[in-house]
Amino acid sequence: MTNNNSFDAHREDFPIFSDLKDAYLDNAATSHKPYSVIEAEQTFYERYNSNPLRGFYPLSLEATNQVELARDKVRGFINAKSTKEIIFTKNATESINTAAFSFCTGNLKRGDKIVVAVTEHHSNMLPWRSAAKLIGADIEYLKCNNEGEFTAEEINRCIDERTKVVAVGIVSNVTGRTAPIDLIVQRAHQAGAVVFADGAQSVPHMKTDVQALDVDFLAFSGHKMLAAMGVGVLYGKEEILDKMPPFLTGGEMIDSVTLDEVTYAQLPSKFEAGTLNAAGIVSLGTAIDYYNSLDIEKIRQRELLLTKRAFEGLSAIPNVHIIGSSDHTDHAGILSFTVDGVHPHDVSEILSSDGICIRAGHHCAQPLLAHLGVYACSRASLMFYNTENEIDKFISSVSTIRQRMGYKDV
Amino acid sequence: MYNKSFYNEILIDHNMNPIHKHDIENAVCKLDGVNPSCGDSLTLMLNIEDNIIKNGSFTGVGCAVSQASADIMLDLIIGKTVDEAKEITELFMKMIQGTATEEEIEQLEEAGALRDISHMPARVKCAVLSWRTLSEVLTKQLK
Missing domain, CATH: 3.40.640.10 (Type I PLP-dependent aspartate aminotransferase-like (Major domain))
Incomplete structure (x- = not known):
């Protein structure tokens, strides 16, 4: 085992995390900045x-x-x-x-x-x-x-x-x-x-x-x-x-x-x-x-581990579909998904009320979504400073969305 | 069990089981509205006779906020005169801007379920899409 959890210590290098309690999973839009x-x-x-x-x-x-x-x-x-x-x-x-x-x-x-x-x-x-x-x-x-x-x-x-x-x-x-x-x-x-x-x-x-x-x-x-x-x-x-x-x-x-x-x-x-x-x-x-100082190879390994956890969690939720490859190693920290019957804006709103920041919409790639036959989607994107706890919080919130939008899933 | 989100029962019910989401053949007034920030679109259809909104419906794709808002709006305006519908629209816009009084919000009946939007700038465009389209029909298409 690599010392994957040692990365959690690097969160302290980022001043925003001393205030921000939300799980920030919109790193493909922009990353946070360390003190240095x-x-x-x-x-x-x-x-x-x-x-x-x-x-x-x-x-x-x-x-x-x-x-x-x-x-x-x-x-x-x-x-x-x-x-x-x-x-x-x-x-x-x-x-x-x-x-x-x-x-x-x-x-x-x-x-x-x-x-x-x-x-x-x-x-x-x-x-x-x-x-x-x-x-x-x-x-x-x-x-x-x-x-x-x-x-x-x-x-x-x-x-x-x-x-x-x-x-x-x-x-x-x-x-x-x-x-x-x-x-x-x-x-x-x-x-x-x-x-x-x-x-x-x-x-x-x-x-x-x-x-x-x-x-x-x-x-x-x-x-x-x-x-x-x-x-x-x-x-x-x-x-x-x-x-x-x-x-x-x-x-x-x-x-x-x-x-x-x-x-x-x-x-x-x-x-x-x-x-x-x-x-x-x-x-x-x-x-x-x-x-x-962190070594980009180790950063990549850390992000792939977090991706795997998120991918497996999302895959296990009924009525949730991940866009793209069915192999988690192909996702490099980016997981776009849809929830049957729930518009991505509503997905994002519910996650937001649970303290999770993700992106919803067309992601400035309208031709791709049209090509894939998807109207719009939600996207979680990870960075090495994200934690396993944040991923778990995200997964558990996604698993409640349909119920909270009025679907009678068991 | 869950954190409180603003999706209350009224909103969820109108989104899941909209009464007015269908086509009307031979609709006298028909107008498309688009939310440019997300690409969601809606078509509003109205039959207006003797200055009274006899019937109305909508079709399109959108989030729960835009869908429920359209359905609630049609509930409120069907059977009303054009001037009454304009007044209701003005009240709704006031509520979304956060300047409506409690009495005014009460007049909006179920549309009051969307009052929290006044604190959610990202969702304002979703909530007002149908109302903006209605307003355009009433002020521009009807001469």
Whole structure:
């Protein structure tokens, strides 16, 4: 036995739990923040506040240094080759928009094809659709089966010689299932397409090695991985980013500007127009320190154990259906479910009255729910700081829902 | 046994066994209402003759709050004049905003079962969906 319960001690690293008595099971929406992260953000403003990358005086140089230290921590966390490949944005959505518009306008032409997985969050679907419309490219959806799985046949069918981009989430925010990135990358590269991976639900929960995955782009948000809201990351392979035009233009992303000409800055500044959320970036660096102190492998094992407990509990309740795989190891901390005859809003309301926070609705993935034939659902999403007691409380509350809504189940 | 939730018997009964959830053929007034925050939708059908709401019904998909609210609303307004229905709608909106008096809530009869919504901002849109649709029919479709 690993010392699974030793994780319970880490709850004390999170100030919110000294007040919040509710079981917080909405971690796929955002995670809580440990003291160290909150302090790092405050310390930036108390000791280093000045505009990074601009001033020549010591304070600004130190602010720059703080941002660049965080950039190197992010690089290390996902094993990118160079800090030139780490671009800071305001969230994963901005990272995706940056890549979609910049890559597509620089590399695609009318009649090219962009493949988007049907499982995607709207944020990894709509930017590609807008870019496709702008260029006259076609969109084709990579479909999953009822278990949320992409088969090799479907990958081979969907990605063809006309395909220039494949956009896919590593972990679905609805089914929690991990996509076969190796198969997708292999097929896409064979066809001459790049792979854009949305890591919003994977980077906080499992080891990410962009060189081993060989994805061309990766986007994720800081706030889902213990850092402050307002910071996202776009990773891209240097040789690809280098040839892409900037997305946002403005301050601090140029080498020189005359009235007629502009020379853009080198990577990563080319994609970082305007003042960055430096304090938030520093907090992301500190969040990564926290992850490293716990070891992301151990975090994953802990979350898989909690997932198993929740999965088995939900599966045993009559009239409750888990969306996606029937194997709990495929759920990576995310369990979406329906309760027969009870609308997800009512499910969420009842759980809320029992002190349990979950998400209800379409989870910004309406096309996926339509594809799976589900109108809307409820979702519990876990983080290592959740406890077995919280899972048990959640299960026991779900088991009372139908009765409380007037059904005469025995 | 359980923590108290606001799902009381009246609400649950109207959700489980709605009286007015069905189609009306040849309905004179018919309007779709959508709750944009969740995608729930409802179609309200009314037959109004001589300024009196003779018959009414609804169809659609939604949570218990939206379904019960629609069913209770139709109970209250069927047989009433258009002006009376408008007054009841105004009272209901006042109750949801938390500004209605006890006497006013009493006038709303079973709709008073939804009074706690005034403390539940996330559910206001569910509760008012049918009433908002009714109000649109009465003020815009009837000239």
